[in-house]
Amino acid sequence: MNDKKAQTRERILAAASSALISRGPAEPSVGEVMGAAGLTVGGFYAHFGSKDALMLEAFTQLLGQRRALIAEIDNTLPAEDRRVLLAAFYLSRKHRDTQDQGCPLPSSLGELTRLPEDFRAALAEHLELMVAQMAASAEDADKVLADMALMVGGLALARALGPGELSDRVLRAAKSAIV
Structure with missing residues (x-):
């Protein structure tokens, strides 16, 4: 290429x-994505066979990026401490409030059952790789x-609630449960 x-x-x-992070893989249209990329819809099929193929590649790429970030956590720390550090970031106001960066799972999970099986396979692979990355033992x-x-x-x-006291409480409660 x-x-x-x-x-x-x-x-x-x-x-x-x-678009996937903010609204999931099903809702954004090809026209919207191409417009956001500064391109016309006519050129889409020169790069992807379908919208599902594009969104699956974006989903898989985003999940890989999340694993790469987690790999940066000091692996000499005990597994429990690494999970607490991960939770401190993941369940933060900053991560909650980001519009187009961050984890794609909260916006995507509800749609996966209506999408091709490849999306669920990508999620299953991601979960298995995350477990292997974060678990100290079987x-x-x-x-x-x-x-x-x-x-x-x-x-x-927390994202569904938006910024506010109840949303902040959800983040704090979830963080406190991870030990």
Whole structure:
């Protein structure tokens, strides 16, 4: 793929990622994504076979970026301490209030059952890789999954509530449960 085409593809993926984080993979239209990338809809199929293919690639890329961020947490710390650090960031006001950056899961999970199976397969792979990354032992794996469920659910509730005292309480309560 030539450089210009690769750069255009990355612009489209960046626009799709931003839309996916804020509104999930099903709602944004091809026209909206292409417009946000500064392109016309006519050029879309030179880069992607379908909207689902674009959104799946954006979803998978975003999940990989999240794992890369988590890999930056000092792995010499005990697993429990790493999860507490992760929760402190993940369940923060800053992460809650971001419009086009952050975790795509809160905006996407409700839609995955209506999308091609590949989306659920990408989520399952992400969860398995996260468990492998964060669990100190096989016995620790279910605790990691529980913490992840609590963090994603807590963030989804806090984002749905918007900035405010109850939303802040949800974030604090979820953080305090991760130990």
